[in-house]
Amino acid sequence: MSEGFAKTSAGSPNAAFKLVFDDELKAKSALDAAGTAYTTNEAFLLSLANQPGVLGNLAKQLGDSRINITSFYVTMQGKQVLGVDNVEAAKSIVS
Numbered sequence: 001m002s003e004g005f006a007k008t009s010a011g012s013p014n015a016a017f018k019l020v021f022d023d024e025l026k027a028k029s030a031l032d033a034a035g036t037a038y039t040t041n042e043a044f045l046l047s048l049a050n051q052p053g054v055l056g057n058l059a060k061q062l063g064d065s066r067i068n069i070t071s072f073y074v075t076m077q078g079k080q081v082l083g084v085d086n087v088e089a090a091k092s093i094v095s
Contacts, residue, residue: 018071018073020043020073020075020081024040028040041070041071041083042083042087043071043073043081043082043083043084043087044081044082044087044090044091044094045075045079045080045081046079046080046081046082046094047079047080048080055080058093058094061093062084062090062093065089065090065093067084067085067086067089067090067093068084068085069082069083069084070083070084070085071083082094
């Protein structure tokens with residue numbers, strides 16, 4: 001099941017889709033069976049409070065630790081998926 005979806009192209013004639021799945025192995029199997037080229041990136045699921053400044057505070061903490069946010073999605077269930085350039089370090093800040 002897809003948890004999130006985004007289409008990007010950045011001026012390229014080829015479209016790129018970013019998908020977030022709850023079952024990586026099933027997603028890879030389906031993409032492989034369809035002959036679709038893909039790359040993967042690790043991300044992690046968050047449940048941030050729905051209050052002003054929460055995301056900004058998290059972004060500042062990550063930035064102060066020299067961790068870059070590479071992607072951010074909200075799932076269909078209202079949780080947040082965060083992609084960063086150093087997942088383990090970011091997880092230690094979030095927990």
